Amino acid sequence: MSAFEAVIGLEVHAQLLTRTKIFCSCAVTVGGEPNTRTCPVCLGLPGALPVLNAEVVRLAVRAGLGTGCTVQSISVFARKNYFYPDLPKGYQITQAELPVCLDGQIVLDDGKVARIQRIHLEEDAGKSIHGDSGTRVDLNRAGTPLVEIVGHPDLRTPDEAVSYLRELRGILVTLGVCDGNMEEGSLRCDANVSIRPIGQDAFGTRVEIKNMNSFRSVRDAIAHEIGRQADVIQDGQAIRQETRLWNADLARTESMRSKEEAADYRYFPDPDLLPLHIDAAWLALQRADLPELPAARKARYQGELGLDARAANWLCEEPPRADAFDRTIADAPELASAFAPFLMTQVQAQLQRNDRPWPEVDAAMPALLRICRKWRAGQLANKMLADLLQTAFADTAQPLPDALAHAESLAGAVVSDVAALEPVIDAVLAKFPGEVAKYRAGQKQLVGFFVGQAMRQLAGKADAQAIAALLADKLDA
Amino acid sequence: MTATAHVEACLSRIAARDGEIAAFLHVDAEGARARASALDAQPDRSAPLHGLTIAVKDNIAVAGQPLTAGSRMLAGYMPPRDATVVARLLAAGAVLVGKTNMDEFGMGSSTELSGFGPTRNPLDVTRVPGGSSGGSAAAVAADMAWAALGTDTGGSIRQPAAFCGLAGLKPTYGRVSRSGVVAYASSLDQVGPLARTVRHVARVYAVIAGRDPLDATSTDEPVSAVTWRADLAGLRIGVAREHLAAAEGLDADVKQRMEAALDALRTRGAVIVPVSLPHTRHAIAAYYLVATAEASANLSRYDGLRYGQRAPNPQTLDALYTHSRADALGKEVQRRILLGTFALSAGFQDAFYQKACRVRRKIADDFTQAWQSCDLLLGPTSPVPPWRLGEKVADPLAMYLMDAFTVGPSLAGLPALAVPVGVDSQRLPIGAQLIGRAFDEATILAVGDVLQRAFDPTLEVA
Structure with a gap:
């Protein structure tokens, strides 16, 4: 062969x-x-x-x-x-x-x-x-x-x-x-x-x-x-x-x-x-009337918007999807390189799980961009984002943009202030003295373990970066 | 005369003579009477064909009347719409009396090859009326209709017009819509009128000519009105040696009538110019390859599936096709389908179909060359006068050779007019053929009118 x-x-x-x-x-x-x-x-x-x-x-x-x-x-x-x-x-x-x-x-x-x-x-x-x-x-x-x-x-x-x-x-x-x-x-x-x-x-x-x-x-x-x-x-x-x-x-x-x-x-x-x-x-006249073709669009996505090849190809596979993407990120090009993989992975996973067709997403892109923006700004934790999307995509009683807005209102605010986080972190460190010792001995990757433990205590609704910063203060001091 | 009186006269001629002549496959007596009385009730009689009876060849669709194209394959078929030419006749006030007999799908030169039996020549019922529009010619010659529509692929209007002592025009290809006309050879087929006089032909032609959005090959070349002439001063009329002096198999009486026609034209001021159409001897071969090749595809739709005849109880799809077509299509039609299929086949297409297309261009070039020295051409329509029924029917090649002078203008797409120029020694009608430049029907009609009246000074000009 x-x-x-x-x-x-x-x-x-x-x-x-x-x-x-x-x-x-x-x-x-x-x-x-x-x-x-x-x-x-x-x-x-x-x-x-x-x-x-x-x-x-x-x-x-x-x-x-x-x-x-x-x-x-x-x-x-x-x-x-x-x-x-x-x-x-x-x-x-x-x-x-x-x-x-x-x-x-x-x-x-x-x-x-x-x-x-x-x-x-x-x-x-x-x-x-x-x-x-x-x-x-x-x-x-x-x-x-x-x-x-x-x-x-x-x-x-x-x-x-x-x-x-x-x-x-x-x-x-x-x-x-x-x-x-x-x-x-x-x-x-x-x-x-x-x-x-x-x-x-x-x-x-x-x-x-x-x-x-x-x-x-x-x-x-x-x-x-x-x-x-x-x-x-x-x-x-x-x-x-x-x-x-x-x-x-x-x-x-x-x-x-x-x-x-x-x-x-x-x-x-x-x-x-x-x-x-x-x-x-x-x-x-016909030649002058041609729109941007997929090859040029992919090049623009990678060159101007900083998308990776996989996300650029994926968007361009369905031109209506790329059209909706372009309309949505027109005023927020700085978010494009985060929004494209967000659509390709998290949003697409929700569609498959709930057996919904893609075109619904095209109409909901402005709401999804808003959510993506919050997530990137740390106003939504990963777990909160996943729950929000799951709630919204499972809701077939209202149009997707409305379902997203509704789920967003239920998600609440992320916990990021020190006063709320500190007792939780202290409790985690107290619970795992062995891991703290290993960390201090050089196993710095254990920071993820501590963040995860703290996040679990906070039901996922915390700002992971804030936790990591606090942990660094306490462990590296 | 009222439309009703005219229609009744035609219907009584049909009743009296059509049992013997068999010009019609279908007579719409009731429809014609109703139409006539409706027209008589109108105050406005200004429509160009108001109240005039017209017979329609049975390969042209008239809604509400059967359409067979002379084939048993289509027995019982009712077309859903009028052909464009029919719609134009009706809009011009004409009364349609019925559908006329023809060689099956237009494939023949005598109307003996109809699936429904032959038509006879009203001027001598032992003879053929010509074909394939023989029913249309016979209907007009027997006063069963004021005029008729025929179709002409290689001479099928001109030759029956000549055989029945009528005028008949094959317009320039693209001049008249083919929409609703059963195709024989699409690059050659044209609809045209047959009538007693060139002026009547011109009246019907003026109604049916012109662009039709339903036929992509119809053109918007302007249709110019005919200027009728008293003399022919300044006109140069070409005579091709291949059509007269050097023509093979030309009947002596036909030749003599052509000399008489040229004398008449010369007397009226025309200049006669000798020309040559050197590829004329290849015209019949080229025509029978191009026409049959196109026909082999055009007739594929008669497969017994959607309409037309279907063989009973076929065991396989192939058997359905084979038996339906073998049973319902006539021998000449089957011969031409086989010839055309062969001409297009892989390995043979270049030697036959494509070579025929190249010859076709040479023939068109011959005419273009001739127009350098003349304004129109004159020659015989048919090499012989009308023959007796049965005389040639067993010899297809002999029949094909009868088209020697008509197929050239067909291949070149040119307008051509058959004009009666007297009778032969047996008092059989002889027709001259005038061939014009593309889209210059007006010149051949004007000259044809002068020529016809030269031989029949009593002819009314109305």
Whole structure:
């Protein structure tokens, strides 16, 4: 196994955030009664013609600009011919030889550059629903606008693949191109995976993996497939060029079809649609309209706000989260480097414990910043903070900002005055004479033990720094 | 005359003759009568086609009337909306009498290849009316409608117009909306009118032409009004040697009528200019590759799943597709789907489909070259007069060769007009073809009007 390296390229389908479908005026919606979000165009009725939705072009161009692609002044729609019940026209309108964007790149967390080959526009098919009484077809999704973003085989590990996908997702969401929801399928990822002996330039036979609907399944499916291919080769067998489906329940890939069964799609330019011309002046306007992209944002978080890489990456993974963070710390940039890890660890832990979704936090960020500020200023002890958050996040009776304010009012004040602390500290020192002797003999780290003992006596509601200062006075005197 | 009287006249012609002619697949007698009486009740008669009857080829959707495109595959299919051209006719006051027979999906040159039986030529019922808009031509020639809509992919308006002694216009590609028109070959298909006179054709054309937001290939080039002329002084009319002097298989009578037409034009002041369209001999091959390639995809939607005919009790999905299509599509349609599928296949696409596209550009370049020395072109529409039913139906290649002069302008996207220029020795009608510059329908209509009246001085100009 260690003698091989993997070669991985991702093909990502992103559903565009348009109000209407790519070639007709039907609404793009999730769900709805089957076959109600349809018209003659997306049903493929005789005589119906596609007319391109301009918003689709704008979003595809944003995706291209956001990934450093060259937007093409002319691109061409093509028909991809195959028969399937959820494909009403018997062909899918896509772009083949001349896609809308070419030659982009994604910068991974570790700074490695993975190239994007192309981005093209296409329509989604409907859905086939297989049941006991046969297969039913729902064409509500037919004609939903997609971009397919095809990466070069530049990735070498499952982690790199996940990093690529996370970064790409962050860009698409930041640009308002796609909502990035992998579970609902608005962002879908296929992986081409091959392995080769380390040191060899030629690629091995590649296998396409489909049906991965989370970052975790992308990582697991690729890791599994690399292992499977290594086993096949070490058994002296050859890899078959094929498409395999990831089965998350059984944690394995399963063969779907081999190359011999692959269709000849007979691509040719769609005569119903004129070549798509993109005007240079309009393109310049689109470029000027781009917001700060995740890479620049991460650099700003680390450079200007002093966040560590982990917190910066974590914030930027969900652009709405980073947007809320930016709004909240706009007037308190000095708190940013404390607030980000506070959100990433304490707040996130509370969400998971109470099974609440992140977007609630975006609205509660001003209250959380206030609490974080108090905590950093010593006005809330660690234990008090933990209790406060636990109380507030467990309270589902009121909106989170209100629950936080309420819990804050119950938390009370931290004990920091000497008169209150001194008797407690004296009692602790009296109770542990052995530890006091060890401390004085040089085991200075025992200060934490004394602080902990004192804090326990004070039910956690004391200023740890004040206790430490008093202890130092008494022990080091 | 009231709309009602006009409609009743048409309906009685249909009742008297359509059993034999079979121009119509569907007659909407009740709808036409109701529409006529509603129009007669209106004080305003100023709409451009007020009360005039129009027959519509059955590959153009009329809401409330069946749409089959001449195919058993679509028997019983009811379209939900009017085609844009139909909506425009109705807005212009026209009365729609029914849907006309055609070669299945437009694939044929004689209307013998309809899934519902052939149409006969009203001028000689032993002969074909031409195709694929043969039902539309026959309906007008038999006075069953004042005018008709046809569609033309490689000659399907012009050739039946010529065979039935009518005028018929294939507009510039992009001039008329294809929305609601069953596609045969999308880069070639155009809707156009057939009528007794060029002036009638021009009236219908003026109503249906113009940009449609539902068809991305329709253009907003302005539609200029026709200036009718008394003479042709200053006009240069090109004659391609490949269409006349050096044309293969050209009937002697047809050639003689073209010489007569050129004499008539010369007499009225036109200058006749010899030109060459050197790629003409490749036009049929290029046309039958491009058209069938596009058709192979356009007809994939007829899979028996959502509408149309479905084979009973298929055991597998493949069997459902195969049997539904094999049972319900005619042999010529299956032949063209197979040809087009082959032309697009991996390993063959460059040698067939893409080479045909390159030839298509050469053919368009030939016309561009010709416009250096002339304003329009004249030649025959069909190399021969209307043939007898059954004469060519067993020989597809012989039938394809009949399109020799019409497919060139189709591939180049140019407007072309069939104009009656008298009859041959057997009193069969012969039509000339005028080919114009892109979007210059006005010139070929004006010249066509002069030409038609040269051969029929009694023709009313209204």
